[in-house]
Amino acid sequence: MGHDLTRAGPGPAGPPRTVEMIWGLLILNTLGSAGARTIVPLPRSLIQMATMGALATAFALALVLNLRLRVRASAFLFLLTLLLVLSVISSANLESGFGALFRCFRLTLFVSTLWLLSRWWDGSPTFVRFHIRMYFGVLVSVAAGLVASPGAAMPDLYGGRLVGALWPLTPPQIGQYAAVIIGLTVLLLLDRRTTGASAATIIVPSLVLLALTHTRTATLGLIIGLALAIGSLVMTSAAARRFFSWAVLLATVVGVGLSSLLQAWFLRGQSQENFSNLTGRAKVWDALLAAPRTTTEQVFGVGLGDKSFGGLPIDNSWLAVYNEQGLAGVAVVAVVFVVLGGVALLRPPSPERAAAIFLISYCAIASYTEAGLGDASPYLLHLTVAASLLAAPTVSAVLPTPAVPRRRTAPRAQRTELT
Template sequence: MGRGLTLEGLDEDVAQRRRGAPRTVGVVWGLLILNTLGSAGAQTIIPLPRSLIQMVTMGSLVSAFALALVVNLRLRIRPSAYLVLLTLLLVLSVISSANLESGAGALFRCARLALFVGTLWLLSRWWDGGETFVRHHIRMYFAVLVSVAAGLAVSPGAAMPDLYGGRLVGALWPLTPPQIGQYAAVITGLAALLLLGRRTTGASAAAVIVPSLVLLALTHTRTATLGLIIGLALAIGSLVLTSAAARRFFGWAVLCATAAAVGLSSLLEAWFLRGQSQENFSNLTGRAKVWDALLAAPRTTTEQLFGRGLGDKSFGGLPIDNSWLAVYNEQGLTGVGLVAAFVLVLGGVALLRPPSLSRACAIFLISYCAIASYTEAGLGDASPYLLHLTVAASLLAAPAAAAPLPTPEAIQRTEGT
């Protein structure tokens, strides 16, 4: 009887650490990923009204926050400089959106960002430097890629339309080639690192890596490909001094890359150019013109410092496709400083950590986001890139010290009461 009372009185956090994060955390993470899939993209096989897609994505975010609150009713959180800076970015977004220069939708986007950041705070309780969130990340994005592959199998024409130059898109859910390429590259890199760290089997890793690489190749997404290559090189490089497997993998990768560069140079160049002219390629497919126009647009001092409020990451009706310029346009130079701060904080912490698999995965995710930020927007609002960086933050969190078990004297005192 007394022993039973003692077990019930064990510290809840100790019990949670022994069991690991509850399964609900994985569900919450999946709902956050669903929310960031977006509502604009290719034409699907079965036309989906944008209002319906937005209802699903916003409903998933509200559900994620509610579930995270249920599973963490005592509001226990882990201190995190990354989340503090992200919260400051949220406050700045509200301030810059308050004048409604970007329309009433700006405040709606602020509310979405608030739920998003709040959910991340609630999940921070389970950040312990382990690979729990890495595995959730791989599973959820692999499920998204399965839907892409299913759409390709059902209707190849809809999945590789002429409108996108024959590049792979989402035929069941409206996903663009850059989105699919991003998801494929990220889970490929993470699965490869788990395999190097002997945290998964070769068969399991191959089941993720091989189809993901095929889908990545079909998207012809250069940013995702470069992010995968450079991010993996940096991550594996951080392990070469302590891991023989990493040294072997790095050596073979260099050898294969050299052979491919020599023997398949013409094919690689054709894939990389995607049929574009050298002028269009150097122009970054028209992105540079939008960037020049954005920078040349007149702005007041307030707009320069605080931006014009959260928008749809476009300028003059064209996508900005650059995280730093999108943040400058919507949250001003102050927002750029906050985004640079949390990226640099994560990078600095990763460099100061001793070599480990968690550190390598974090380096991969941080470097991938830094590379992609040049041609993709997302670092200043709820997006997959913030989820990637959140996984990196969870990997860099110091393991929480377990509370000591009750001593026999404490058990006797408990029984006596």
């Protein structure tokens, strides 16, 4: 049976609706406050108050919902906690100013909220649905801004690429959100966890927005991540085999027939030299690695900052973590990928495993040109969803449900329980 992805939360057997609200608040917190100019100018201080208020509210709601502090311990959460400890150690000397301590406080609330939500990790796609619905809501605001003011939504400052005109979102952010929910929705559709109409409502507009952002990293992450995820299902799913075959055929036809158009889209009007140094990113990376550092700074970093170096964005998760949390932080982030990837590979083929593989792969690919793995960010939320998918089913989910007389309306309730 299918399920409408745009409907409200899961049925009585799933987590309370408040959990979905908490997840939405965490997503709001990670949207950031820097980006393009909006139609109605929003002071950065006001946006920061809104995002930080969302995180504080999420933590408070999670604490009220889980007063007995029932959590599901996992290596993923322990590693995030270790990363938090390293962040506090690196920020304690105030080399990055008092802002580093504030960012540590934010990361503390963020990780604590994830611990409280872990009670509802049961290996089901519940948090996948939360993720899709919440980020689709963000994309709806982007589309609304495009309709309201095309000039503000595709400004010359960003080379005509799509930005957030109602909330300051950059093209890479929009591309990331679109790519992630497209991939997750495709995997739900392959397993018949949603209807074709509901999936099309998500996938089609998201593809349009992704194309308008001209975001290469998100596009490659979507393609490679889906290939790996669907490839993990090929031996056990006829639907996955059919989709994989048609996708290869379509990619071949499009690649041959529209090669020049695809090349122009991919280059975005840049010169070969500018493209080869990743739009100037390589110069920042070289300068960061060449900068002198003490032994303490090499091991623990200089403290949580704004993911920039010399006033320019680092745009690489590994170098950003090295700069702020040192080699120790890089090691912890690497172990996160090893643990999640190892658990995913050891699990038998399943749609949940495929979705986890997609998210892990996407984050690994995006980490090369995007920062965020060392702080509260959408990438940590993506990996959290992957961790929830890889969690062992709870006892209540494994034990057989006792037979209970049902009324005539049982089919509708059963459809809701499939979420």
